[in-house]
Amino acid sequence: MSSTLRNSSIRTGRSFDLGKMNLRQLWIAYLTYPTVLLYFALIIAGTALTVYFFPGAARTLIAAGLVIPIYPLAWYLLHRYVLHGRTLYKIPATAALWKRIHFDHHQDPHLLDVLFGAPWTTLPTIAAITGPVGWLIGGAGGAFAAFTSGVLITCIYEFFHCIQHLNYKPSSRWIQRMKARHVLHHFHDEDGNFGITSFTVDQVFGTYYPDAKARPRSPTVFNLGYDLTEAKRYPWVMKLTGSPPRDRPDGARPDTPKDHAA
Numbered sequence: 001m002s003s004t005l006r007n008s009s010i011r012t013g014r015s016f017d018l019g020k021m022n023l024r025q026l027w028i029a030y031l032t033y034p035t036v037l038l039y040f041a042l043i044i045a046g047t048a049l050t051v052y053f054f055p056g057a058a059r060t061l062i063a064a065g066l067v068i069p070i071y072p073l074a075w076y077l078l079h080r081y082v083l084h085g086r087t088l089y090k091i092p093a094t095a096a097l098w099k100r101i102h103f104d105h106h107q108d109p110h111l112l113d114v115l116f117g118a119p120w121t122t123l124p125t126i127a128a129i130t131g132p133v134g135w136l137i138g139g140a141g142g143a144f145a146a147f148t149s150g151v152l153i154t155c156i157y158e159f160f161h162c163i164q165h166l167n168y169k170p171s172s173r174w175i176q177r178m179k180a181r182h183v184l185h186h187f188h189d190e191d192g193n194f195g196i197t198s199f200t201v202d203q204v205f206g207t208y209y210p211d212a213k214a215r216p217r218s219p220t221v222f223n224l225g226y227d228l229t230e231a232k233r234y235p236w237v238m239k240l241t242g243s244p245p246r247d248r249p250d251g252a253r254p255d256t257p258k259d260h261a262a
Helices: 025-033 034-052 057-083 091-105 120-163 173-187 200-205 226-231 236-240
Strands: none
Touching: 025 034, 025 120, 034 120, 034 173, 057 120, 057 200, 091 120, 091 236, 120 173
């Protein structure tokens, strides 16, 4: 790992702190991150298996291409109703899962280690969403093409997700707007702007809002509703965390939607 990335100024404990990293440091961390390297390996393997079970150019392109519109819809539904739902933390067997896949990220959105989804949760989900669609179009070859497309899109999503929490103002107006909308989700009201690279699905379902003036600030934006009252009733996440849920990110950061707006 680069000595630049070992610098304690961009680390919090064992985690890379995106709030203290620049774009170059992000590229290095991203391209050497174990989860991303696994995704890259799966893209290569998936491409090889698509060729081995090749269903024809048209079916391959359709299977891979259909994932592009399906992915943001699937992400929206999972993000809104599962990750922001209040069922997983109420069940002892799933409390740790919910903590890892989303609660920790909202408690401190800057930490790279919890921003990336764990492969043991992301890959089965990608396979479950893309595999059946690809199989119906082109059998095994179509399934591998769709899965590979899903993993590739995940890599793109993860990078832009990092950009949205990076101490960096993009030059692109599109990325600036995308970043500002996602920052609102983390620092103003978590019950909206569920998208990552696109907020079209939010607009369709009525959960899009363009700025902080559009709705009042949510008191649960950092804890997703798992406050002290909920922690007393369902203590499993709090026990795993070792401390009560916070009502603002770790380190008392001054981040607000205004700070990151385009």
